[in-house]
Amino acid sequence: MHKVINSGQRVSVVASYKSGGEDSKICLPHKMLLGGKEIKFTELGFRHPTAKGGRLTHIFDMTDGHNDYRLEFDAERLTWTLAETLTIT
Amino acid sequence: MHLRLNPEDPQIMHIDLNSAFATTEQQAHPSLRGRPMGVTNRISTHCCVIACSYEAKALGIKVGMRLSEAKLIYPEFIILETDPPKYSHVYKKLLNIMRSYSPKVEMKSIDEGIIDFNQTREINTRPLEEIGLEIKERIKQEIGCWMRVNIGIGTNRFLAKQAASWHKPDGLDRLDSSNLLKYYKQIELTDLTGIALHYQARLNAMGIFTVLDFFKAEPDFLHRQVFHSIIGEHWYKRLRGYEVDDKPTKLGQVGRQWVLGKSSDDNSYIIPCFHYLCETTAQKLRFNNKSARGVMVALHLQSGEYWVKRKMYKSAFFTNQDVYSKALYLINQRPKNEAIKQMSITCYQLEDSFRNQLGIFEEVNKAHWLTEAVDEINDRFGNFAICSAESLPGKKLVKQKIPFGSTKYFELLLK
Numbered sequence: 234m235h236k237v238i239n240s241g242q243r244v245s246v247v248a249s250y251k252s253g254g255e256d257s258k259i260c261l262p263h264k265m266l267l268g269g270k271e272i273k274f275t276e277l278g279f280r281h282p283t284a285k286g287g288r289l290t291h292i293f294d295m296t297d298g299h300n301d302y303r304l305e306f307d308a309e310r311l312t313w314t315l316a317e318t319l320t321i322t
Numbered sequence: 323m324h325l326r327l328n329p330e331d332p333q334i335m336h337i338d339l340n341s342a343f344a345t346t347e348q349q350a351h352p353s354l355r356g357r358p359m360g361v362t363n364r365i366s367t368h369c370c371v372i373a374c375s376y377e378a379k380a381l382g383i384k385v386g387m388r389l390s391e392a393k394l395i396y397p398e399f400i401i402l403e404t405d406p407p408k409y410s411h412v413y414k415k416l417l418n419i420m421r422s423y424s425p426k427v428e429m430k431s432i433d434e435g436i437i438d439f440n441q442t443r444e445i446n447t448r449p450l451e452e453i454g455l456e457i458k459e460r461i462k463q464e465i466g467c468w469m470r471v472n473i474g475i476g477t478n479r480f481l482a483k484q485a486a487s488w489h490k491p492d493g494l495d496r497l498d499s500s501n502l503l504k505y506y507k508q509i510e511l512t513d514l515t516g517i518a519l520h521y522q523a524r525l526n527a528m529g530i531f532t533v534l535d536f537f538k539a540e541p542d543f544l545h546r547q548v549f550h551s552i553i554g555e556h557w558y559k560r561l562r563g564y565e566v567d568d569k570p571t572k573l574g575q576v577g578r579q580w581v582l583g584k585s586s587d588d589n590s591y592i593i594p595c596f597h598y599l600c601e602t603t604a605q606k607l608r609f610n611n612k613s614a615r616g617v618m619v620a621l622h623l624q625s626g627e628y629w630v631k632r633k634m635y636k637s638a639f640f641t642n643q644d645v646y647s648k649a650l651y652l653i654n655q656r657p658k659n660e661a662i663k664q665m666s667i668t669c670y671q672l673e674d675s676f677r678n679q680l681g682i683f684e685e686v687n688k689a690h691w692l693t694e695a696v697d698e699i700n701d702r703f704g705n706f707a708i709c710s711a712e713s714l715p716g717k718k719l720v721k722q723k724i725p726f727g728s729t730k731y732f733e734l735l736l737k
Binding site: 278282285292299 | 351
């Protein structure tokens with residue numbers, strides 16, 4: 234049984250940035266605050282950019298070991314949004 | 323013409339991402355790894371599985387199966403909707419890796435491509451098997467640890483593709499004059515790329531039942547008796563490892579087709595969708611820098627009949643308005659009170675665009691400038707930021723699907 238929740242909720246994210254290194258890990262989210270609860274990420278599944286016209290958004294597919302989270306980073310407004318949560322029971 | 327097996331050292335490498343869309347989703351969602359799952363364009367009970375994971379394939383779930391059928395086999399089967407930007411990113415990464423080995427790279431589709439090492443061997447002297455293993459490792463490092471590819475090495479494109487499908491998943495095989503006949507003994511006619519049931523029946527009718535029978539057939543026999551065309555000789559050469567599939571193809575037509583969500587003859591439902599199809603067809607024309615002189619509209623009707631109407635024009639056209647007005651003239655001639663199941667619009671008789679040339683008539687120039695301005699705005703703010711008001715409901719109903727074949731419209735699709 235799996236459940237996909239589309240939230241579109243603005244979240245606070247702690248991420249690290251490093252120069253050079255592997256392209257997909259230059260920016261790496263570590264944890265986020267969701268409904269007062271801190272969620273620590275254990276793995277970056279995939280990162281890819283997506284554009285709507287000239288506006289760029291970076292999508293980070295993260296996991297905390299239980300659920301998978303799709304985070305969107307708006308490169309223009311510098312905001313993080315939790316787009317989707319995938320839970321498998 | 324009598325040829326022996328091509329004795330040359332193989333220089334063509336075929337790279338094929340295993341279950342590309344499903345594997346990419348498993349890469350993005352670690353909790354899906356090792357589970358039977360698949361992807362579809364739009365989730366509904368009757369939707370089709372367009373790609374499934376190897377775990378699902380092992381249970382007997384196949385591509386093209388309805389979701390309801392897949393759930394009967396495995397009730398916990400997980401299905402996700404396609405995510406084109408994700409696959410585009412994988413495609414671009416794969417292309418970058420391939421281009422780092424040779425300037426001659428050709429993508430055959432979104433998940434497979436060819437590296438031609440001919441004329442690079444003076445610089446790059448490493449064995450292709452070693453390069454193949456390195457590419458597998460780079461794909462894991464640069465795209466994701468769950469990504470797996472099949473790699474085939476051969477003296478022509480056909481044999482490289484055959485080698486890539488020999489040991490799935492994650493295989494690396496080489497086919498050349500030393501092992502080709504042994505390989506042909508192991509496979510069936512329909513295992514050959516390009517031979518499906520129809521061609522198999524044709525070969526069987528002429529006494530060819532195995533791949534070795536096919537291989538031993540004379541070129542003249544294949545030409546005159548089996549295929550009745552030059553295709554017979556192409557197969558004769560292809561099976562011996564000589565290249566016949568490297569010719570560029572000419573763009574003959576562009577178009578869109580759509581299966582209606584519900585069969586209907588209601589203009590208020592059909593025309594906005596049809597208008598949207600016309601606008602995206604015109605975009606494809608301009609994307610290819612082409613103009614068309616012919617337009618064709620084809621409909622599959624609820625009654626089972628197929629209706630088609632076409633018209634040629636003296637002057638070429640490429641604007642949204644031109645394509646729509648010409649296609650609307652045709653669709654308005656369709657049989658009345660007949661529900662439509664599927665509709666398609668095709669522009670043909672393509673020629674290089676004359677957009678840089680100023681016309682004599684001001685009105686024509688204005689229409690062209692307007693199209694250029696709208697394209698420029700849409701490039702900046704996203705596709706369909708400006709479009710015809712009538713096509714807006716159509717945009718919501720007609721979902722853009724991920725292209726399986728050619729990747730030439732990928733950039734256009736993702737705008």
